[in-house]
Amino acid sequence: MSIIKVKNLVKTYRLPEKIEGSFNAVDGVSFSIERGEIYGILGPNGAGKTTTLEMLEGLNDIDAGAAYIDGLSVMDEPYKVKKIIGVQLQANEYFDGLTLGELIILFGNLYQVKVIPDKLLERVNLLDKLHAKPADLSGGQNQRFSIACALVNDPKILFLDEPTTGLDPQAKRNLWNLVLELNRSEMTIVLTTHNMEEAETLCHRIGIMDKGKLIAEDTPQNLITQYASDPPAAPLHGNIEDVFLALTGHGLRD
Amino acid sequence: MFSKIQFHLAKVFLKIFLRDRQSIIFSLFFPFVFMGAFSFTGGEVNPFNIGLVNNSTSIVAKNFSELISSDSLFNVTKGNEKDLRSGLINGEQSAVIIIPKDFQLNSISGDLRLLLDKSQIRQLRSIKESLGQSLLSIERELRGVEPMFVLQTEDVKARSLRYVDFLLPGILAFMIMNLSIAGSGYNIVEYRRRGILKRLFVTPIQPKDFIISIVLARLLIVIMQISVTLSFAIFFIDVKILGSFLSLYIMIILGSSIFLCLGFCLGSIAKTQESVRAVGGLVTFPQLFLSGVFFPISSMPEIIQPIIHILPLTVVVRGMRGIANDGLSFADMNIVLIGIVAWLVISFVLATKLFVWKKVAN
Numbered sequence: 001m002s003i004i005k006v007k008n009l010v011k012t013y014r015l016p017e018k019i020e021g022s023f024n025a026v027d028g029v030s031f032s033i034e035r036g037e038i039y040g041i042l043g044p045n046g047a048g049k050t051t052t053l054e055m056l057e058g059l060n061d062i063d064a065g066a067a068y069i070d071g072l073s074v075m076d077e078p079y080k081v082k083k084i085i086g087v088q089l090q091a092n093e094y095f096d097g098l099t100l101g102e103l104i105i106l107f108g109n110l111y112q113v114k115v116i117p118d119k120l121l122e123r124v125n126l127l128d129k130l131h132a133k134p135a136d137l138s139g140g141q142n143q144r145f146s147i148a149c150a151l152v153n154d155p156k157i158l159f160l161d162e163p164t165t166g167l168d169p170q171a172k173r174n175l176w177n178l179v180l181e182l183n184r185s186e187m188t189i190v191l192t193t194h195n196m197e198e199a200e201t202l203c204h205r206i207g208i209m210d211k212g213k214l215i216a217e218d219t220p221q222n223l224i225t226q227y228a229s230d231p232p233a234a235p236l237h238g239n240i241e242d243v244f245l246a247l248t249g250h251g252l253r254d
Numbered sequence: 255m256f257s258k259i260q261f262h263l264a265k266v267f268l269k270i271f272l273r274d275r276q277s278i279i280f281s282l283f284f285p286f287v288f289m290g291a292f293s294f295t296g297g298e299v300n301p302f303n304i305g306l307v308n309n310s311t312s313i314v315a316k317n318f319s320e321l322i323s324s325d326s327l328f329n330v331t332k333g334n335e336k337d338l339r340s341g342l343i344n345g346e347q348s349a350v351i352i353i354p355k356d357f358q359l360n361s362i363s364g365d366l367r368l369l370l371d372k373s374q375i376r377q378l379r380s381i382k383e384s385l386g387q388s389l390l391s392i393e394r395e396l397r398g399v400e401p402m403f404v405l406q407t408e409d410v411k412a413r414s415l416r417y418v419d420f421l422l423p424g425i426l427a428f429m430i431m432n433l434s435i436a437g438s439g440y441n442i443v444e445y446r447r448r449g450i451l452k453r454l455f456v457t458p459i460q461p462k463d464f465i466i467s468i469v470l471a472r473l474l475i476v477i478m479q480i481s482v483t484l485s486f487a488i489f490f491i492d493v494k495i496l497g498s499f500l501s502l503y504i505m506i507i508l509g510s511s512i513f514l515c516l517g518f519c520l521g522s523i524a525k526t527q528e529s530v531r532a533v534g535g536l537v538t539f540p541q542l543f544l545s546g547v548f549f550p551i552s553s554m555p556e557i558i559q560p561i562i563h564i565l566p567l568t569v570v571v572r573g574m575r576g577i578a579n580d581g582l583s584f585a586d587m588n589i590v591l592i593g594i595v596a597w598l599v600i601s602f603v604l605a606t607k608l609f610v611w612k613k614v615a616n
Contacts, residue, residue: 057456058455058456059452059455059456079458079460082456082457082458083458085456087453087456089449089452089453089456090449091448091449091452092449092453093448093449093450093453094450094453095266095270095445095450096270096273096274097269097270097273097274098266098269098270102266102269106262106263106266107457109258109259109262109263110259110263110454110457110458110459111457111458112258112259112458149453
């Protein structure tokens with residue numbers, strides 16, 4: 001059963017340089033996501049991935065079309081939707097002067113649920129940072145912490161916007177493991193990325209966006225068969241990332 | 255009345271503020287320095303140190319000596335001529351008066367001698383004048399003549415108002431404005447820039463919860479800061495608050511509410527930290543000079559006085575001053591009350607119109 005249904009979603013922006021004239025950042029996108037699925041929205045910068053996600057999260061108005069999350073209309077019942085989703089944004093800064101533990105409690109209060117910061121931080125492998133402040137975290141830790149914040153309400157759906165952008169390979173792989181682990185408990189996860197490898201490793205299905213339109217959608221394997229059926233010459237070796245990992249190890253560096 | 259979430263968020267804002275020691279100190283620095291500096295001026299004139307050598311045993315000499323000693327303008331040291339003369343030379347005394355041995359009324363040889371350090375020109379006149387006055391009253395007394403004119407000074411408000419007493423309510427009002435506008439306006443722009451508002455917006459928190467908690471926290475912060483400043487003024491500078499503290503604090507809360515709402519307006523209009531500071535400065539800076547914080551509004555050019563009177567800070571300053579300096583209650587200040595209510599309504603309506611969650615967060 002689909003937990004997310006999106007029909008002909010449109011987001012129109014006015015062109016800043018012209019008084020008349022506008023363009024659709026998201027231009028008639030439709031897809032549905034099954035319960036327990038990891039769905040990846042793939043595309044270059046400016047393809048409309050983040051805007052699509054923001055419309056589902058209630059951050060951006062839906063100019064045309066409709067979106068339903070767990071049977072709730074995002075347009076009509078935004079607050080009910082917000083209660084059942086967890087969101088990690090691209091920019092994840094927090095109030096100064098608060099520790100991770102205090103921030104988790106704050107987010108719990110925003111959802112009016114009781115949370116135990118220790119347990120949640122342990123889930124993202126940050127228990128030792130309970131009394132640290134976000135400013136003291138590394139990039140990977142920061143991403144894991146923002147996922148912890150998104151988990152306070154035990155969401156049915158988790159939205160991750162470019163979760164691994166800017167992370168070193170170790171932190172990236174560590175985050176992939178976290179995503180897979182969360183998904184094992186039947187959590188539906190929607191993520192955007194422009195990392196092909198990430199999409200292939202994590203996602204059950206991928207939607208490829210370009211210029212505001214969804215141009216392809218399928219499982220990674222089917223997409224490869226359909227669009228890149230000619231197998232490339234068997235690689236004689238791994239890529240340079242494998243070299244990097246072989247030399248620097250898989251252990252986390254934070 | 256307030257929900258749990260509002261209380262919790264207000265507590266968080268308070269905690270954030272209390273952990274930011276630097277801004278606490280900076281926000282107290284200005285009022286403390288100003289009041290401290292002005293507490294030393296505008297009060298009583300320091301008395302002059304005067305030496306008195308009495309070589310006479312006559313009644314007239316005794317009278318004169320007593321009159322001079324009781325004059326608050328002088329701090330009289332009695333002694334012999336030699337010691338006092340050297341005191342005059344090394345600066346301990348401003349002048350030395352010598353009463354000759356044969357000091358008698360109408361006696362030609364009975365001239366008083368005044369030893370002076372002529373470099374102290376500034377004091378010369380007032381010393382001479384005061385001595386002349388003393389001599390005149392002695393003369394009148396001895397001759398049994400009543401003075402023809404008596405000049406009595408009387409303060410219409412029957413209290414002794416030093417400049418620092420006048421200044422304090424103005425400084426407090428200015429603090430209220432700054433702390434409130436910074437608390438809502440500057441903070442909102444900062445939270446938006448860093449994506450914090452956006453992050454809050456994807457949680458089920460309602461905009462009114464966010465606004466109410468900021469207002470609650472800021473009111474407490476303003477009350478704390480004002481109380482520290484007020485205690486300093488009362489206990490160390492001996493400033494007197496004539497009205498009731500309840501009225502004063504109600505005025506503080508009303509004033510803060512106005513400026514918090516105006517801050518929300520600023521924070522909603524201004525998109526960047528630079529622009530909110532520029533616009534904020536445009537709003538606060540002229541009011542600092544125009545709204546009677548430092549000088550009475552009547553000393554401002556008459557052309558702009560009508561405008562000055564409707565500025566929000568003017569209204570708050572007048573209210574604070576009415577309570578602190580004149581001991582008025584709200585019932586005595588109809589015009590101030592009308593101004594406060596008008597500004598509350600205007601700023602609240604504007605703030606709710608301009609602060610749209612989705613627009614402000616994005």
